[in-house]
Amino acid sequence: MKRVMLLKGKSSLGIVLFLLTSMMLSGCNLDFDPKASMKTPQLSSDNESLKSVVNQYLAQLPSGGSLIRPTDDGTTSLIRVLDLDNDGKNEALIFYETADDPVPIHGVVFGYQGDTWEPQATIDGEGQVLESLQLADLTNDGKIDIIAGYSNGEQQVQKGLSVYTYSHKKLEKIMVELPYSYYVVNDLNADGKNDLSVVYFKKNEFSSIMTYQFDGKTFDELDKLDLDSNINGYYNMVTGKISAAGEQGIMLDVSLNAAGNSSYTLVITMEAGKLVQVLGQDQTYKDDRIPSADVNGDGILEYGLLQKPAGWDGVALEDIPWLYTYYHVGDADKPVWEEFLGLSIPTDLIGKVTIDTKSVKDQYIKFVRTDNGHTVLEVKYFTLSQWDRRNQDWKLLQRTSDRVIGYRGTNTGSKNGLGEQ
Amino acid sequence: MIKKGIGRQIVMHYFIVVFVTLLLVEVIFMFAIRSYYYNSISTHLENYAAWASDYFQKYVKQNEDDELSYLPDMIQTFKLVNTEVEIVNGDGVVLTNSTDFQVDKPVQTSDVLQAKAGNISKWIGRQPGTGELVMAVSSPLKVNGTNKFIIRYVTSLELVNERLMNITLLSIVVGVIVLAVVLLFSMGLANSIVKPINNIQAVSSQMAKGDFDVRVKGDYAYELGELAATLNFMAQEIVRSNQIKDDFISSISHELRTPLTGIKGWSETLTMGGFDREETEIGMKIISKETDRLIGLVEEMLDFGKLQQNEMKLVIGSVNIVELLQEIMLNVWAKAELKQIQLKLEGEISEPVVVSGDANRLKQVFLNIADNAIKFSHENSTIYLIVAKSAEMAFISVKDTGIGISEENLRRVKDRFFQVNHQGGGTGLGLAITQQLVELHKGELKMESELGAGTTVHVSLPLMKSED
Numbered sequence: 001m002k003r004v005m006l007l008k009g010k011s012s013l014g015i016v017l018f019l020l021t022s023m024m025l026s027g028c029n030l031d032f033d034p035k036a037s038m039k040t041p042q043l044s045s046d047n048e049s050l051k052s053v054v055n056q057y058l059a060q061l062p063s064g065g066s067l068i069r070p071t072d073d074g075t076t077s078l079i080r081v082l083d084l085d086n087d088g089k090n091e092a093l094i095f096y097e098t099a100d101d102p103v104p105i106h107g108v109v110f111g112y113q114g115d116t117w118e119p120q121a122t123i124d125g126e127g128q129v130l131e132s133l134q135l136a137d138l139t140n141d142g143k144i145d146i147i148a149g150y151s152n153g154e155q156q157v158q159k160g161l162s163v164y165t166y167s168h169k170k171l172e173k174i175m176v177e178l179p180y181s182y183y184v185v186n187d188l189n190a191d192g193k194n195d196l197s198v199v200y201f202k203k204n205e206f207s208s209i210m211t212y213q214f215d216g217k218t219f220d221e222l223d224k225l226d227l228d229s230n231i232n233g234y235y236n237m238v239t240g241k242i243s244a245a246g247e248q249g250i251m252l253d254v255s256l257n258a259a260g261n262s263s264y265t266l267v268i269t270m271e272a273g274k275l276v277q278v279l280g281q282d283q284t285y286k287d288d289r290i291p292s293a294d295v296n297g298d299g300i301l302e303y304g305l306l307q308k309p310a311g312w313d314g315v316a317l318e319d320i321p322w323l324y325t326y327y328h329v330g331d332a333d334k335p336v337w338e339e340f341l342g343l344s345i346p347t348d349l350i351g352k353v354t355i356d357t358k359s360v361k362d363q364y365i366k367f368v369r370t371d372n373g374h375t376v377l378e379v380k381y382f383t384l385s386q387w388d389r390r391n392q393d394w395k396l397l398q399r400t401s402d403r404v405i406g407y408r409g410t411n412t413g414s415k416n417g418l419g420e421q
Numbered sequence: 422m423i424k425k426g427i428g429r430q431i432v433m434h435y436f437i438v439v440f441v442t443l444l445l446v447e448v449i450f451m452f453a454i455r456s457y458y459y460n461s462i463s464t465h466l467e468n469y470a471a472w473a474s475d476y477f478q479k480y481v482k483q484n485e486d487d488e489l490s491y492l493p494d495m496i497q498t499f500k501l502v503n504t505e506v507e508i509v510n511g512d513g514v515v516l517t518n519s520t521d522f523q524v525d526k527p528v529q530t531s532d533v534l535q536a537k538a539g540n541i542s543k544w545i546g547r548q549p550g551t552g553e554l555v556m557a558v559s560s561p562l563k564v565n566g567t568n569k570f571i572i573r574y575v576t577s578l579e580l581v582n583e584r585l586m587n588i589t590l591l592s593i594v595v596g597v598i599v600l601a602v603v604l605l606f607s608m609g610l611a612n613s614i615v616k617p618i619n620n621i622q623a624v625s626s627q628m629a630k631g632d633f634d635v636r637v638k639g640d641y642a643y644e645l646g647e648l649a650a651t652l653n654f655m656a657q658e659i660v661r662s663n664q665i666k667d668d669f670i671s672s673i674s675h676e677l678r679t680p681l682t683g684i685k686g687w688s689e690t691l692t693m694g695g696f697d698r699e700e701t702e703i704g705m706k707i708i709s710k711e712t713d714r715l716i717g718l719v720e721e722m723l724d725f726g727k728l729q730q731n732e733m734k735l736v737i738g739s740v741n742i743v744e745l746l747q748e749i750m751l752n753v754w755a756k757a758e759l760k761q762i763q764l765k766l767e768g769e770i771s772e773p774v775v776v777s778g779d780a781n782r783l784k785q786v787f788l789n790i791a792d793n794a795i796k797f798s799h800e801n802s803t804i805y806l807i808v809a810k811s812a813e814m815a816f817i818s819v820k821d822t823g824i825g826i827s828e829e830n831l832r833r834v835k836d837r838f839f840q841v842n843h844q845g846g847g848t849g850l851g852l853a854i855t856q857q858l859v860e861l862h863k864g865e866l867k868m869e870s871e872l873g874a875g876t877t878v879h880v881s882l883p884l885m886k887s888e889d
Contacts, residue, residue, distance in 0.1 A: 034461035038503040039577040074492030075516040077523035
């Protein structure tokens with residue numbers, strides 16, 4: 001009898017446990033998909049509160065607004081946090097557009113007041129599109145100024161450049177709609193103060209480069225250099241060191257026809273307060289668009305030329321597989337960089353490799369050493385189906401909808417940029 | 422709770438074993454589930470990053486003029502729910518990301534360094550600024566075979582860890598419940614061992630107080646059953662040996678009183694005087710005979726005492742059994758003659774059968790056996806003394822056709838103080854002494870008997886080892 005009682009006690013205990021467990025299991029969400037537990041990382045609390053303030057600000061606008069970034073630079077964040085007035089506290093700068101507004105582009109500076117962000121000053125943009133936005137100290141007062149370029153969204157219409165300076169919770173517009181095609185901020189006259197160089201161009205009418213510096217009240221034109229306006233246009237403007245000595249200069253890439261296969265590079269510096277053209281069409285003409293840049297990462301700008309590989313004399317120009325070679329200003333004999341379809345030739349092999357003359361442009365290119373004839377690199381053009389059946393040592397170089405360019409190297413060494421395994 | 426004792430110890434042992442097992446299982450489970458979660462997420466991110474790399478290489482057209490302006494589109498293309506996407510250049514500088522803010526410091530975590538070298542790899546660590554635990558997976562984006570950018574997916578592991586913590590807590594709760602259930606069961610199981618032990622212990626303590634009538638009741642399994650049976654048997658044996666002792670005391674008293682009565686009667690009679698010489702002589706003989714009997718009794722008891730205390734010293738020499746038995750036959754001849762009993766020596770008697778032993782003690786052994794045989798034989802019967810030997814042992818059997826012993830008594834006949842029939846006289850020590858003497862000689866004594874048909878006593882003794 002007692003035993004039966006005991007058994008009864010145990011089984012009722014079991015029922016209680018079962019109920020408890022099932023309750024817990026149903027109560028707790030036992031979703032075992034790990035991906036469901038992923039979460040976007042938090043912003044810092046500062047950024048979080050700023051973002052909510054910005055969103056609130058946009059939401060209370062009559063027709064709403066959406067944050068924008070300049071069209072020329074995708075790396076610009078939508079909300080920029082920096083110390084505009086050099087008071088040790090950060091301000092936040094946003095640009096937004098209100099589509100149906102007569103003034104569609106707006107800027108707002110938020111300041112940190114007490115323990116929250118508050119809008120301090122606003123900008124009404126002078127155009128339909130925010131073309132450019134740079135933050136640099138153009139007034140040379142230690143405070144960062146806002147350089148904004150606007151356009152009406154159509155290529156032919158000139159762009160206007162405005163500069164705003166921010167202090168004591170106020171924005172002051174110190175330059176209004178300076179017409180420009182390209183602009184750079186630099187210290188061309190090497191006086192330790194930033195200056196602004198602007199290229200303004202209208203096809204077949206005028207083309208000039210002007211350098212301005214702020215004198216405390218307005219922007220003074222330091223110098224102006226007229227350029228050839230009988231060109232198709234400019235496609236690139238960079239500034240930076242143009243010599244190892246640290247001389248600052250501007251490289252302006254000029255396109256001569258709409259097809260874009262004929263261009264040259266202008267190199268301009270400032271000597272004794274005067275803008276000087278150092279190199280021009282005579283030295284830098286090429287039958288292709290090659291943007292100037294610091295391609296080898298040495299801190300000095302290079303301009304590019306087309307190079308006929310050794311041994312290809314007498315071949316029709318359109319059949320030559322041209323190499324891109326890059327030079328420093330004033331050193332036109334010694335290329336510092338050479339590449340083919342973006343594949344760089346190792347620096348120590350420049351001048352020592354050429355393309356085998358049996359190569360056929362757009363089909364098969366073989367790089368050989370000029371000293372011993374060893375194959376260094378092969379580039380081959382595949383159809384898509386050929387590519388799928390390829391030998392695995394071919395690596396992808398470029399791919400289009402109907403063909404693939406592959407390459408395989410035997411001793412190419414490291415590439416430019418990030419390097420590769 | 423449970424009172425101190427073996428029950429608590431058993432429950433404790435169950436508890437420890439189950440606890441350690443659960444602990445190990447839970448730890449292993451937690452590691453497994455953690456790596457399952459982390460690996461699933463990193464695989465998800467790696468697959469996506471690999472797809473992004475592949476897609477970028479195949480379909481994103483590079484226009485060197487404004488390579489930076491398509492970065493926001495890339496973020497849109499490659500974004501993944503619940504992650505932050507960053508596009509990083511070779512120096513770890515975050516060019517753009519899916520948040521609205523810029524990242525001021527370059528990223529130098531291992532995943533970026535690995536991606537720089539061309540591999541997809543993951544990194545788990547704390548996000549600078551927020552200190553949030555995140556997993557980052559980076560993959561190179563190649564242009565013309567060159568690593569141009571790195572795409573980096575960052576996801577927070579806080580929710581994952583929270584979920585892992587929930588699972589941990591749940592599994593701990595389940596573990597505790599299992600432990601509790603097991604404890605309840607173990608209490609029941611412990612009872613099945615503890616109850617019999619307690620019962621046996623109670624009975625044995627009663628026995629220790631002198632109550633040998635109690636018995637362990639209940640049918641217990643295995644060792645406990647054996648223990649109970651042994652205890653019961655022990656109590657029974659104690660009762661029996663007490664009974665034997667009591668019997669001995671009464672019989673020894675009787676044995677002592679009988680000769681003493683004779684001695685006293687005759688000595689008083691003789692003290693009165695007036696008897697002729699012949700009568701006096703008879704009286705004195707009786708006194709002397711009864712005294713001899715008393716001395717015999719006392720010697721027997723002394724021997725027994727010595728044997729009991731292991732103080733019996735044997736003078737070992739070589740003894741010819743055949744010669745010894747012939748001597749015995751002469752010694753008991755007179756007694757046998759009274760009952761017209763014949764004694765016959767048979768078996769391997771043509772050669773001497775030599776054993777090692779104390780001649781006097783062996784003589785005592787066989788005298789006692791022969792004496793008993795004569796005592797319990799009918800008149801005009803024959804007693805056979807049979808000698809045999811094997812390679813190492815000598816076998817002597819004394820066979821009579823006397824009254825025999827019942828099976829029940831045969832088991833107890835070697836006990837001290839046991840007498841089948843108290844009227845026969847004697848201490849009941851004879852056979853016990855004989856048995857012990859034989860055992861002292863490394864021999865063996867066995868008896869077989871049938872009531873009414875006679876008794877055979879088998880004695881085996883080790884042969885003297887030949888010197889050659």
